[in-house]
Amino acid sequence: MKTLAGWTPITKIENVPLREGRAVTVGDAEIAIFHLEDRYLTIENKCPHKGGPLCDGIVSGTTVVCPLHGQRFDLETGMPVLASQPGCVATFPTRVENGIVFVNLGGARAAHEEAAA
Numbered sequence: 001m002k003t004l005a006g007w008t009p010i011t012k013i014e015n016v017p018l019r020e021g022r023a024v025t026v027g028d029a030e031i032a033i034f035h036l037e038d039r040y041l042t043i044e045n046k047c048p049h050k051g052g053p054l055c056d057g058i059v060s061g062t063t064v065v066c067p068l069h070g071q072r073f074d075l076e077t078g079m080p081v082l083a084s085q086p087g088c089v090a091t092f093p094t095r096v097e098n099g100i101v102f103v104n105l106g107g108a109r110a111a112h113e114e115a116a117a
């Protein structure tokens with residue numbers, strides 16, 4: 001696979017079905033790639049509550065529900081949907097090139113950084 005500077009080729013787009021997530025381990029990072037209607041989004045795969053695998057959550061709109069205890073996170077920002085939820089998840093820039101999903105792992109942003117930007 002061709003490598004773009006700073007971007008890691010992760011998987012073919014057909015490996016992530018519509019409105020589902022898939023976990024991928026890249027080095028020390030475990031990420032979850034989600035296929036929305038018109039794009040792919042990537043977040044860290046570990047729920048900040050008790051480590052639930054967010055890749056297995058139900059996707060609704062641009063949010064995912066943790067399969068363990070039901071906390072919901074925005075896939076675009078990593079922010080919890082309810083202000084009463086503790087924690088947030090990092091997001092990673094994601095793009096598709098020639099049918100391959102690429103993730104920029106060095107471009108991770110924590111939700112609190114986005115809120116301050």
Ligand code: FES
Pocket residue numbers: 047048049050051052066067068069070071
């Ligand atoms: S581990 Fe995700 S809500 Fe509890």
